[in-house]
Amino acid sequence: QVQLQESGPGLVKPSQTLSLTCTVSGGSISSGSYYWSWLRQPPGKGLEWIGYIHYSGSTYYNPSLKSRVTLSVDTSKNQFSLKLNSVTVADTAVYYCARTETLLPFDSWGQGTLVTVSS
Amino acid sequence: DIQMTQSPSSLSASVGDRVTITCRAGQSISSYLNWYQQKPGKAPKLLIYAASSLQSGVPSRFSGSGSGTDFTLTISSLQPEDFATYSCQQSYSLPRTFGQGTKVEIK
Numbered sequence: 001q002v003q004l005q006e007s008g009p010g011l012v013k014p015s016q017t018l019s020l021t022c023t024v025s026g027g028s029i030s031s032g033s034y035y036w037s038w039l040r041q042p043p044g045k046g047l048e049w050i051g052y053i054h055y056s057g058s059t060y061y062n063p064s065l066k067s068r069v070t071l072s073v074d075t076s077k078n079q080f081s082l083k084l085n086s087v088t089v090a091d092t093a094v095y096y097c098a099r100t101e102t103l104l105p106f107d108s109w110g111q112g113t114l115v116t117v118s119s
Numbered sequence: 120d121i122q123m124t125q126s127p128s129s130l131s132a133s134v135g136d137r138v139t140i141t142c143r144a145g146q147s148i149s150s151y152l153n154w155y156q157q158k159p160g161k162a163p164k165l166l167i168y169a170a171s172s173l174q175s176g177v178p179s180r181f182s183g184s185g186s187g188t189d190f191t192l193t194i195s196s197l198q199p200e201d202f203a204t205y206s207c208q209q210s211y212s213l214p215r216t217f218g219q220g221t222k223v224e225i226k
Contacts (some may be wrong), residue, residue, distance in 0.1 A: 046217055047163065075185065106153075111161075
């Protein structure tokens with residue numbers, strides 16, 4: 001049973017860069033068919049998919065955030081990471097990492113981490 | 120982007136009630152529709168995938184149907200642990216998109 005765990009600062013100042021890491025346990029991030037995703041959920045609102053990365057390094061970003069997002073993967077640590085630059089208060093949300101495959105759902109999720117953007 | 124629209128946005132029901140939630144896609148997504156349950160402070164939990172396939176470990180009172188643009192999640196007999204928010208999500212195309220959620224509350 002694969003498990004995912006987000007980590008990173010819970011408070012980021014406006015205009016700075018939000019950085020989070022997801023650590024995968026119970027399975028290899030290098031399993032060929034999986035894509036590793038980031039999603040977020042602002043307080044009281046619905047879920048938004050940020051993008052995903054394959055262990056090979058290929059990525060797809062949601063066009064709504066593409067100009068500010070970078071995903072990376074470290075197979076040696078079984079981790080993948082999110083960087084979101086030039087944050088504003090609108091980026092305050094619970095951020096989740098999750099696993100998916102082509103045409104399939106998000107079947108494993110991290111517990112989520114709240115990131116607040118505030119000065 | 121494919122817009123996903125759920126109705127209703129909230130509902131009140133009693134234990135034992137049959138509950139139906141609908142999800143409409145902005146274009147045909149075949150059967151690439153998934154349903155999640157989310158409780159406060161918790162991550163979403165996958166209930167139904169591919170419109171009608173029950174995820175392992177999910178009680179059989181949950182069922183899904185539909186194809187194309189119109190989909191339904193049904194809870195046949197609402198249990199106390201089912202009070203939560205339910206969201207649909209399409210996995211047909213990128214970017215992946217979600218409905219706004221339906222909150223099921225106790226009457």
